[in-house]
Amino acid sequence: MQPAIAVREVTKTYDEGATGVPALRGVDMDVDPGEIVLLMGPSGSGKTTLLSIMGCILAASSGSVRIAGMEVTKLGEKQLPPLRLKHIGFVFQGFNLFPTLTAGENIEVMLDLKGVRGAEAKRRAAELLEQVALGEKYKSFPADLSGGQKQRVAIARALAGDPEIVLADEPTAALDSRTGRNVIEMMRSLAHERSRAVVIVTHDGRLKEFADRVVRIEDGIIAGAELIEEAPAGLLVQGFSQQAGLSVA
Amino acid sequence: MPPLARRNLFHDKVRLTVTLTGIVFAVVLIVVELGLFVGFTETTSSLVDHSGADLWVTSKHVPYVELGAPFSERKLYQVKAVPGVKEADKFINRWTEWKRPDGRRESVQIVGFNPESGLGGPWSLVEGSVENLKVPDSIIVDDVYKQKLGVTRVGEVFEINGHRARVVGFTHGIRAFTTSPYVFTTFKRAQDFGRVQADQTIYVLVKTEPGADVNQVRREILARVRNVEVYTSPQFSRMTQVYWMFTTGAGVAVLLAAVLGLVVGFVVVAQTIYATTVDHLREFGTLKAMGAPNSYVYKVIIQQAALSAVMGYVVGMFVSFFVVRASQHGGAAILLPWPMAVGMFFLTLLMCVGAATVSINKVTRLDPAMVFKS
Numbered sequence: 001m002q003p004a005i006a007v008r009e010v011t012k013t014y015d016e017g018a019t020g021v022p023a024l025r026g027v028d029m030d031v032d033p034g035e036i037v038l039l040m041g042p043s044g045s046g047k048t049t050l051l052s053i054m055g056c057i058l059a060a061s062s063g064s065v066r067i068a069g070m071e072v073t074k075l076g077e078k079q080l081p082p083l084r085l086k087h088i089g090f091v092f093q094g095f096n097l098f099p100t101l102t103a104g105e106n107i108e109v110m111l112d113l114k115g116v117r118g119a120e121a122k123r124r125a126a127e128l129l130e131q132v133a134l135g136e137k138y139k140s141f142p143a144d145l146s147g148g149q150k151q152r153v154a155i156a157r158a159l160a161g162d163p164e165i166v167l168a169d170e171p172t173a174a175l176d177s178r179t180g181r182n183v184i185e186m187m188r189s190l191a192h193e194r195s196r197a198v199v200i201v202t203h204d205g206r207l208k209e210f211a212d213r214v215v216r217i218e219d220g221i222i223a224g225a226e227l228i229e230e231a232p233a234g235l236l237v238q239g240f241s242q243q244a245g246l247s248v249a
Numbered sequence: 250m251p252p253l254a255r256r257n258l259f260h261d262k263v264r265l266t267v268t269l270t271g272i273v274f275a276v277v278l279i280v281v282e283l284g285l286f287v288g289f290t291e292t293t294s295s296l297v298d299h300s301g302a303d304l305w306v307t308s309k310h311v312p313y314v315e316l317g318a319p320f321s322e323r324k325l326y327q328v329k330a331v332p333g334v335k336e337a338d339k340f341i342n343r344w345t346e347w348k349r350p351d352g353r354r355e356s357v358q359i360v361g362f363n364p365e366s367g368l369g370g371p372w373s374l375v376e377g378s379v380e381n382l383k384v385p386d387s388i389i390v391d392d393v394y395k396q397k398l399g400v401t402r403v404g405e406v407f408e409i410n411g412h413r414a415r416v417v418g419f420t421h422g423i424r425a426f427t428t429s430p431y432v433f434t435t436f437k438r439a440q441d442f443g444r445v446q447a448d449q450t451i452y453v454l455v456k457t458e459p460g461a462d463v464n465q466v467r468r469e470i471l472a473r474v475r476n477v478e479v480y481t482s483p484q485f486s487r488m489t490q491v492y493w494m495f496t497t498g499a500g501v502a503v504l505l506a507a508v509l510g511l512v513v514g515f516v517v518v519a520q521t522i523y524a525t526t527v528d529h530l531r532e533f534g535t536l537k538a539m540g541a542p543n544s545y546v547y548k549v550i551i552q553q554a555a556l557s558a559v560m561g562y563v564v565g566m567f568v569s570f571f572v573v574r575a576s577q578h579g580g581a582a583i584l585l586p587w588p589m590a591v592g593m594f595f596l597t598l599l600m601c602v603g604a605a606t607v608s609i610n611k612v613t614r615l616d617p618a619m620v621f622k623s
Contacts, residue, residue, distance in 0.1 A: 048621050057538050057617040078542070085540025092620055096535040100256030108251045113541050117250075161540070169621050 002069050003030035004165050004197035005054050010063030012049050012220075023049040025220040026063070033164065036191040036198040038207060041217035047201045048169060050217065054199060055088055055167045056080045068164055085113055089158030091187075093170035095150040097142040103129060103153045104138035110160035128156040132186065148179030155186060166190060168200045172207065184210045254552030257529055265557075268521040272561025273568060275514020276597055280569040282507035283593075284583035286500060288576075291584065293426040293493040294486035296342060296360065300369045302454035303463050305485045306337075306470060307478050313492040314342060314485065315358065315427070317451040320477065325453050327474045333466035335458045338363040339436050339450035343443030344429060348408040349399035356429040357398070359409065361439020368454040371433040377403055377418020382435050387417040393578070394430035395419075409442045424582055426493050453477075511600060519604035522554055526608035530615065537617035546612050550605050558601035562594050 012024040023046045031037050031054075039047040052058035053065060056072050057080075065072050068087050075083065090096075097106050107125035111117070116124060129135050132152040142150055151171060158166055168187065172180030184200075188210045191198040200207070208214050214226040258265060291298070297305065297314055306328055308318040328337045341361035346354055362369035364382045371379065371389050381387055388409070390400060398407070400416055407414050409432065425431050432442075440447060457466050467479045480488070494500025526533070533546050569585065576583040 052618045052621055055538070057620075081537065081540045081542045083540075084538070088540070090535075090538055090620070092535070096531065096620055098253060098256075098532050098535075100260045101251055101253060105251040109253065109536070110539060112250050113539060113545065 001032060003066075004033050004068060005029070005031040005199070006064075006066040007050070007054065008064040008066075010050070010053060010060045010065060012046070012053060012058070013061045023220055024053070024060070027217075027220070027222055029215065029222065031165070031197045031199055033197050034191055034195040035212045036188050036200070036210065038211040038214045039199060039201045039217060040203065040205070040214055041223070043203075045217045046220040047217045049220075051167050051169055051199060051201050054165075055090060056084050085161060087164050089161050089163035089166045091151070091154050091158050091166065091168035091171045093173045095142070095147075095154045095174070097150055097153060097157075099142050102139045102141055103134060103145065103149075106142070106153055107157045107160045110157050114161055124160065125156075128160055129153070131159070132156045146179070147175045148182060151175060151179075151183050152186065155183070155190075159190070164196060166196050166198045168198070170202055171200060172202065172204055177206070180204070180207075250548070253532075254549045255556060257525060257532075257549070258553050258556055261525070261528070264521055264525060268518060268525075268557050269561050269564060271517025271521065272514055272557060272597065272601065273565040275510050275517070275600065276562060276565025276593065277568050277572065278510030278513065279507050279596065280565070280585060280589075280593060281572055281583055282503050282510060283589060284569075284573060284576075284585050285581060286494070286503045286507065287586065287589065288582040288584040289426060289499065289503065290490050290494055292424045292582065294489045295423065296369070296431070297482055297486040297489060299372045300340075300454055300482060301456065302368050302482055303457045304455035304467055304470065305480045305482065306453035306455060306474070307451075307480065307485075309476060309478055311478060313489040315344070315489075317342060319445055319449040319451055322448055322450045324474050324477060325450065328453050328455060328470055331466060331469045331473055333458050333461035333469065334455055335461075336366055336368070336456045338366050338368045338454050340369040340452040340454045341436060341439040341443055341445055342451060343439065343445060345410045345443050347398060347432070350405075350407070351399060353399070355398060356427075357409070357432045358425060358427070358429045359439045359442045360431050360433045361436040361443065362433070362454075363436055366456075368456060369452075371418075371420045371423065371431075373420045373422050375419050375421040379418075381417035382433070384415070384417055386413045386415045386438070387434065388414045388438075389418040389420060389433040390416060391423045391430055392419040392421050393424060398430065410444065412438075412441050414442070422577065422582065511596070514597075514600050515604050518554070518557065518601050519607045522550070522557070522601075522605050523608045523611065525553065526550060526611055530611075531620065533612050534615055534617050534619045537615060538620045543613055547609050550608050550612065551602055554601040554605035555598060558598045561601070562597040565597070566590065566593065 007027055007029045010024055010027045013020040013022045027050060041047050053060050060073055104125045107128050108121045111121040111124055126138055129138055132155055134149060134152055172183055175183060184207050187198050190196050208228060211228050215222055216224040308320045311317050322339055325337055325339055328334060343359050344356060345359045347357040348354055364379045377389060390398060403416055405416050423431055457463055463481055467481060470479045536546055573583045573585045
């Protein structure tokens with residue numbers, strides 16, 4: 001099976017000062033369809049940088065990144081947005097909903113980008129809100145929604161593009177533990193039932209039980225990987241770098 | 250496209266008010282200044298444009314209508330003999346002095362014409378008639394200048410250059426570009442008022458035969474009448490307009506004020522749209538991260554600018570309409586012909602969309618990775 005994301009020997013150095021600041025130092029990692037992977041590590045370890053590179057919104061300094069089998073490191077500025085639109089959905093820590101649009105309209109924006117407009121867009125937005133149990137909130141503005149509801153709208157928006165890959169940056173950080181659990185369950189079922197590759201950056205160790213794998217990053221390298229119960233053996237090994245110390249919980 | 254632009258625009262009412270105020274201010278300022286320019290331009294040549302003549306015969310080297318020089322009135326008969334000339338009449342336009350009842354003196358332009366033919370006579374009469382000029386000492390003035398000339402009603406008697414003058418009628422809206430109002434009277438009386446010798450005229454106005462080639466008649470007159478210049482009415486009108494509007498610098502000043510209005514509007518709109526864009530930068534970053542091309546984000550910003558332009562234009566033209574109407578009672582007419590009103594719409598749109606390019610530049614350089622920064 002072809003991995004949804006394949007990262008090889010990726011480095012990233014930010015231009016700050018004369019020498020630059022290394023954020024990633026040779027990372028290898030695969031994420032397969034139907035797999036939910038947690039990226040964990042201390043602040044500044046490089047996990048958000050890795051997520052940004054996987055999301056094709058940040059260019060790697062060197063190495064190879066393949067998204068749905070396509071090498072993206074050589075693509076130009078104009079080729080990346082359509083690639084993101086086709087393959088990747090994002091869920092953000094701060095939800096990043098458009099505050100002046102209703103929940104339904106927020107989803108319609110994604111559909112509009114995909115070329116779905118008018119009545120069809122409204123129907124599909126309503127359907128997506130139903131799927132995240134917010135069917136009655138179509139006309140509610142983000143300011144009138146709770147944190148959990150906002151994050152569910154953000155997930156529905158990410159799903160509107162029907163992406164093969166969902167990348168989430170601290171999706172539960174702004175939520176209480178119960179709401180966070182609901183959101184992460186939703187993402188887990190997204191991976192398992194719809195065969196999406198889901199990568200979640202988090203500090204929250206309690207989310208481990210929902211993941212298939214946990215990858216730890218420290219100082220820009222993969223410091224360890226942990227396979228969480230019942231994951232098929234083939235998935236465990238193929239995606240990790242030489243540095244990853246794999247253990248099964 | 251979901252109504253992101255409209256919602257963003259209306260979300261912050263205070264900023265929207267500032268934006269619209271800026272656009273309305275710019276629209277009104279530009280309309281007033283351009284309207285003044287058009288009004289002034291038309292005013293400078295109104296005597297020529299409303300003369301009813303096809304050709305103006307002048308002495309040599311006359312640069313504009315107010316600066317005609319006397320020549321022998323015998324040339325009138327030579328002109329009349331030219332083929333293609335239907336009728337020709339003597340005409341005077343001369344600066345002279347008006348004495349008000351309170352003794353104050355005002356400069357006026359005496360306009361002498363033949364009431365029988367009406368060539369070069371007054372238009373827009375609101376009281377009295379050209380026929381009334383057959384009464385001795387009679388004159389017609391414009392009601393816009395009543396206060397300036399100390400006139401209150403028909404029948405009042407004044408003094409022009411030491412001669413008695415009786416008001417027998419009023420026109421409305423015949424303004425002079427200079428501060429000297431037009432005073433219409435018969436040619437003969439104008440010779441006295443304007444100190445023009447009895448056997449001289451300042452101009453000969455020519456009406457050509459129907460179907461005659463005006464330029465051909467012009468060439469014929471030039472060939473047959475010595476020491477004169479002949480202009481078609483549009484030529485003489487243009488010469489007069491160019492002199493007053495550009496040689497004197499009056500028009501340039503008005504146009505500069507219009508450009509200033511455009512600049513002020515541009516700056517205000519650019520600033521407010523930029524501030525709105527900066528406020529929504531995270532949303533634009535999210536759009537880009539989601540895979541929206543730059544053109545999609547530009548569309549949102551340009552829609553905001555275009556919406557602002559349409560609203561600002563409507564309110565601005567509404568205000569301008571009242572300013573234009575109010576000006577009809579003053580000494581300087583502001584004109585708003587419909588092509589100018591239509592042109593203003595596109596100018597406003599251009600101003601606002603142009604102002605949005607500052608924001609577009611900001612968004613172009615926006616790194617979508619900013620969405621992961623909390």
